[in-house]
Amino acid sequence: MRAALYPCVVRHTRTAPLRHAFVYRTYQWLVDLDDLPRLPGPLAWLGRFEARDHLGDPNATIRANLDAFLARRGVLADGRVVMLTNARAFGHAFNPLSVYWCHDRSDRVVAVVAEVHNTYGERHCYLLTPDDDGHAETTKAFYVSPFFGTGGRYRMRLPEPGDGLALAITLYRDRVPVFVATLRGTRRAATTRVVLAAAARHPFVTLAVSARIRLQGIRLYLRGLPVAARTPHRPEEDTQ
Template identity: 55%
Template sequence: MTALSALRPARPGPPALYPCTIAHVRRAPNRYALRHRTYLWLVDLDHLPMLPRPLRPLARFRARDHFTGRAPSIRAALDGFLAEHGIDLRGGRVRMLAHARILGHVFNPLTLYWCDDPDGALQCVVAEVHNTYGERHAYLLHTDVAGTAEVAKDFYVSPFNPVDGRYEMRLPPPGERLRLSVTLQRPGSPPFTASVHGTRRDVTATVLLRLALRHPWSTLMVSAAIRFHGIRLFLRGLPVQPRPGRRTPESAS
């Protein structure tokens, strides 16, 4: 089956699906590793995919699920964030890698935005982090030619890691392969690493239905898996770190 024409934007950069494996490796104080299979969307923020009506419950993209949740569109929210940092893309393309809202539910531990200027040159990457407490925080990154950037950790994510240290993020733009990693470096502690590996698929009804059946309620399963593994770590004696004041709350979903 050919890619659904309704899903193709009017300019270069059709949406894509990435069946992928997400892995976390914690090395201290107890070594612990987990792997989770899911799938992600890569979309152009100016040309979000519109699925045929029967498939729309399987993929929706809502502005309320990103940044403050109050902007009229995800693109407007991103542009507002960039403007606060003195960046104007002048209409350049933005590619977003994220989970879509599926059957009314979404949870995105990490949403990535590759931001181009009007000539197609990458200007910056924005990494938007969501935690399981309904809070969000975005990092502005200027990556090198390998797609790598470092930034100070400034957001409470895991109850087992305090808000300190630095992230080393390797975020090359997705192509036929998706290879991303985030490593938390803290003084005196072995690094904690998360990685995402996947392979690009064209968006067709067949591919989407196959992935939805293979990973039902995928975003709900992601948030449930995070809580389940958190409980296991707590029962193994990993100390919980106090959570600082609240960040921007998520809109009701």
């Protein structure tokens, strides 16, 4: 698999206890963990893929760390692994969500890992076994928004991207959907021209994503939404 870019649209919709929505455009990378792209010369500042930005040992590889995470949970993914993520750009990395599709030797998806980062420098990895349509459910176990605690349950739709990208995550509390995030885009080969065009449209892309999240948080706070208490989170890959 050659690396790809997905110019995409992100939508967040909060329905309770008050309604709030926002939309923004960005782009994401889809890469093979065994064949990570290395942009030449100065272009390397536009996209680096480093273990320190993801789960596990920053001195190992992303693939080795993912394999160790899966092995501790009895999952063998001995085929290719593709990752949808933001690359480190201009020395900065921030990934609200990175998704790993883990295949066996017959190229069947045996697991999906949803790696979530919050703006407090913490992360959590959800190990999922989606159905044939990419649907999976899991209990919320990580503090992301300052206005939601860790209660609730996620319903996710995470089909492996092809020509199109269409992911959705819905948070339910007491069986009522209170938050929906969607990500939709169209595949582009990660040529030099495409990478430069994406960077020109979305300069300092990861800083922009982080700033947007904080701005929306300020708006919600000013609207009177109460802040939920947060306790420090131990990364999921550090637990047995």
